[in-house]
Amino acid sequence: MLPFPSSSSSMTPSSYSARFCFNRECPDFNRECYRPGWRLRNGDFADLCNRCASAYEQGRFCDIFHQRASGWRCCESCGKRIHCGCVVSAPAFMLLDAGGIECLTCARKKVSVGPNFRPPPPSFLFQSPIADKFQDLSIDWNSSTRSYRPPNLSGPSILQSDLHNRGDCYEFNQPTSKDKATAYSTEKHRGMNDLMGRLMSVNSNNHTSSILYNQKAGPNCKVPTCPNVNAYPPLISLKEGTLGAQRAFPVTTPVETNGHLGLGGRYLWRKDDSSPLSHLHNDMNRGADSPLESKNWNFGIHLDTPGKYQVVPRYSPKIPYKNQVLQNLPNESVSVVTPLFEKILSVSDAGRVGRMVLPKKCAEAFLPQISQTDGVPLTVHDSTGKEWTFQFRFWVNNNSRMYFLEGITPCIQSMQLQAGDTVIFSRVDPEKKLIMGFRKASVAQSSVQETELNNNRESCTNGDAEPIDIHPPTGKNKSTMTTTRSKRQKVEKGDLSELKLTWEEAQGFILPPPNLTPSIITIEGIEFEEYEDAPIIGKPNTGFGSTCSANKGLLAEQDDEEAQDEAEGLLMSPKSTSKHPRHRNGCTCIVCLQSPSGSSPKHGRRCSCTVCDTVRRRRETLLQRKKKQQQIEIENKAHKETESPNSDEERHQSANNSGTTSKDHEPSKAQIDLNFQPEKDEESPPPRSKTTTKDKSLHHDEASFKPPRSSSSAHNKLHVESF
DNA sequence: ATACCGCATGGAC
DNA sequence: AGTCCATGCGGTA
Numbered sequence: 001m002l003p004f005p006s007s008s009s010s011m012t013p014s015s016y017s018a019r020f021c022f023n024r025e026c027p028d029f030n031r032e033c034y035r036p037g038w039r040l041r042n043g044d045f046a047d048l049c050n051r052c053a054s055a056y057e058q059g060r061f062c063d064i065f066h067q068r069a070s071g072w073r074c075c076e077s078c079g080k081r082i083h084c085g086c087v088v089s090a091p092a093f094m095l096l097d098a099g100g101i102e103c104l105t106c107a108r109k110k111v112s113v114g115p116n117f118r119p120p121p122p123s124f125l126f127q128s129p130i131a132d133k134f135q136d137l138s139i140d141w142n143s144s145t146r147s148y149r150p151p152n153l154s155g156p157s158i159l160q161s162d163l164h165n166r167g168d169c170y171e172f173n174q175p176t177s178k179d180k181a182t183a184y185s186t187e188k189h190r191g192m193n194d195l196m197g198r199l200m201s202v203n204s205n206n207h208t209s210s211i212l213y214n215q216k217a218g219p220n221c222k223v224p225t226c227p228n229v230n231a232y233p234p235l236i237s238l239k240e241g242t243l244g245a246q247r248a249f250p251v252t253t254p255v256e257t258n259g260h261l262g263l264g265g266r267y268l269w270r271k272d273d274s275s276p277l278s279h280l281h282n283d284m285n286r287g288a289d290s291p292l293e294s295k296n297w298n299f300g301i302h303l304d305t306p307g308k309y310q311v312v313p314r315y316s317p318k319i320p321y322k323n324q325v326l327q328n329l330p331n332e333s334v335s336v337v338t339p340l341f342e343k344i345l346s347v348s349d350a351g352r353v354g355r356m357v358l359p360k361k362c363a364e365a366f367l368p369q370i371s372q373t374d375g376v377p378l379t380v381h382d383s384t385g386k387e388w389t390f391q392f393r394f395w396v397n398n399n400s401r402m403y404f405l406e407g408i409t410p411c412i413q414s415m416q417l418q419a420g421d422t423v424i425f426s427r428v429d430p431e432k433k434l435i436m437g438f439r440k441a442s443v444a445q446s447s448v449q450e451t452e453l454n455n456n457r458e459s460c461t462n463g464d465a466e467p468i469d470i471h472p473p474t475g476k477n478k479s480t481m482t483t484t485r486s487k488r489q490k491v492e493k494g495d496l497s498e499l500k501l502t503w504e505e506a507q508g509f510i511l512p513p514p515n516l517t518p519s520i521i522t523i524e525g526i527e528f529e530e531y532e533d534a535p536i537i538g539k540p541n542t543g544f545g546s547t548c549s550a551n552k553g554l555l556a557e558q559d560d561e562e563a564q565d566e567a568e569g570l571l572m573s574p575k576s577t578s579k580h581p582r583h584r585n586g587c588t589c590i591v592c593l594q595s596p597s598g599s600s601p602k603h604g605r606r607c608s609c610t611v612c613d614t615v616r617r618r619r620e621t622l623l624q625r626k627k628k629q630q631q632i633e634i635e636n637k638a639h640k641e642t643e644s645p646n647s648d649e650e651r652h653q654s655a656n657n658s659g660t661t662s663k664d665h666e667p668s669k670a671q672i673d674l675n676f677q678p679e680k681d682e683e684s685p686p687p688r689s690k691t692t693t694k695d696k697s698l699h700h701d702e703a704s705f706k707p708p709r710s711s712s713s714a715h716n717k718l719h720v721e722s723f
Numbered sequence: 724a725t726a727c728c729g730c731a732t733g734g735a736c
Numbered sequence: 737a738g739t740c741c742a743t744g745c746g747g748t749a
Contacts, residue, residue: 346741346742346743347742347743348741348742348743349742351743352726353726353727353728353743354727355728357740357741357742357743359740359741360739360740360741361740373729395729395730396729396730397730397731397740397741398731398732398738398739398740399739400738400739400740402730402740402741
């Protein structure tokens with residue numbers, strides 16, 4: 001346990017000036033407070049009486065005061081009961097990917113013996129080799145043609161007053177005032193997750209997260225690592241913007257204290273006036289008017305044209321976290337890591353085009369000003385310290401600008417990012433470095449999912465709750481989800497008269513019959529459910545080229561050729577779009593794998609990608625089936641001949657009939673195609689008119705690699721090219 | 724034929 | 737109605 005600052009000079013006077021213990025359960029409610037407890041959202045600390053403070057410091061606060069509160073869970077490893085329902089204990093456990101929680105001790109044990117474990121650097125980031133790399137970051141923020149000032153962190157009074165309102169102020173699920181409801185409404189579900197995220201963000205890969213974490217407790221800090229988390233989630237989760245994909249936020253850092261994590265700014269924050277950073281820190285509390293920060297801290301928006309570049313609220317922090325002064329020991333180097341904004345990768349971003357669209361406001365606020373469409377090179381260090389140089393550019397679009405980073409493909413691939421993952425841009429001051437971390441969608445999703453599950457459990461029992469949507473947080477999907485959700489409510493209420501569904505929305509309502517057992521196939525580690533008799537739903541001339549689990553039945557080997565034709569009708573639809581409501585982050589279906597603008601390379605004959613494997617597998621199945629049918633047909637013929645030894649005339653007649661039959665309806669279901677040459681077919685398939693329905697289906701799959709601009713010809717073309 | 728580039732379009736807010 | 741942004745698509749190298 002690190003000692004509390006012995007001098008009040010290191011703490012905000014207001015931290016000690018409160019008259020009442022912040023703990024509403026404190027038996028000596030009116031006792032004068034002496035010591036700070038957990039850190040509040042506004043950066044201050046809860047004022048606790050000595051007794052409560054001691055309990056908090058010893059990690060027994062929840063044991064004593066929250067016994068009757070909800071939210072107690074058991075560690076999956078050691079079974080220890082942990083309160084998961086308040087801000088006090090929030091940092092004391094980790095949400096597990098597979099569900100459940102784990103206490104910090106167990107988490108640390110696991111990680112410390114893990115194969116990828118690397119002990120945390122003994123000191124702060126910039127004394128580490130990785131940190132040294134950041135010194136070379138090319139962006140000179142100070143020399144930028146524009147100046148910055150911190151974003152408007154307006155509104156501290158609201159939260160602060162709420163938090164001091166003594167009414168359930170530390171319980172996320174019990175807002176007590178209208179203001180609080182407003183403040184918490186967007187934060188309620190995320191607050192816990194954010195705290196968890198900060199805890200979980202630490203890993204051994206020197207990501208931004210670990211940078212943020214490691215500095216907080218000095219050389220003796222035991223840093224729990226989480227190999228499954230690549231970067232810390234946003235510390236402040238804002239209400240999603242237009243696309244629900246970007247966030248902008250300042251930073252704070254958790255500090256562990258004996259497993260019961262206090263948001264221990266107290267070990268990091270220097271509030272003595274000797275350091276220029278303390279000016280920043282204090283000024284941040286007062287607003288954005290500090291001349292110092294406006295010149296030296298590129299924290300926000302333009303000074304030269306205020307208003308024009310005002311970051312819209314959805315990108316601005318909604319909670320007045322202060323910028324964090326990071327240091328491990330007094331009188332040593334101090335640096336500040338400021339998360340600027342994050343971007344959830346869209347299909348386009350993660351595609352092969354190599355361009356990542358940036359939120360305009362964030363680009364204008366946090367990145368160098370550019371006047372030419374060619375932009376400027378932007379050097380960014382990733383979480384491993386590797387240096388990347390992108391071209392920060394813009395297009396003129398609708399009398400506006402559309403900002404994007406060019407040349408990100410190598411970086412994206414290096415980080416193994418895909419659509420739905422989040423890239424987090426941060427700045428390190430005073431070095432003025434730009435760094436980028438990332439967060440895999442699966443991690444964020446599981447975490448968010450868990451939290452939301454917990455938060456929705458009650459409402460679920462009420463019967464009017466909706467299924468929790470765990471779709472990717474991509475903007476369009478999200479907004480689509482919103483629409484679908486409201487419509488689903490109508491379905492559930494039986495109000496079908498006004499229900500108008502788009503075709504894609506209708507897919508969302510399709511669920512497999514409970515009595516059907518799917519066969520599970522695993523592709524690239526992801527399990528898919530295959531329903532042999534999956535319903536084939538379509539409407540004429542409307543395509544839905546998904547091969548995701550929802551429509552996996554389309555890929556299932558079906559005996560019904562008509563059904564195959566139907567499926568083909570869907571699959572062959574010329575319109576192939578990436579907007580499929582059933583698709584999720586990480587989806588490896590053909591549609592999601594495709595390049596958005598048709599720039600993906602052709603799949604080679606020996607390509608072993610998932611899609612090609614699937615196609616090949618289906619082709620083999622088809623060939624085997626045909627062979628089998630041939631065999632049966634031959635046997636039948638032989639049987640007939642032996643059964644009725646006809647005269648020459650009869651045999652002749654029979655032969656004629658046979659010829660006529662095969663000529664008239666050649667591709668009959670059980671018909672043998674004597675010209676069928678499997679090997680040749682593999683090399684160069686027959687003309688389209690002679691292909692079987694399965695083949696056509698396959699062709700569609702191939703075509704899906706690259707959405708054809710001219711559908712029919714492109715299909716044929718691709719068909720020939722790919723095989 | 725292909726990849727890249729830049730603009731246009733349209734959905735969402 | 738205006739803005740933002742994902743992505744489609746035509747032009748070009």
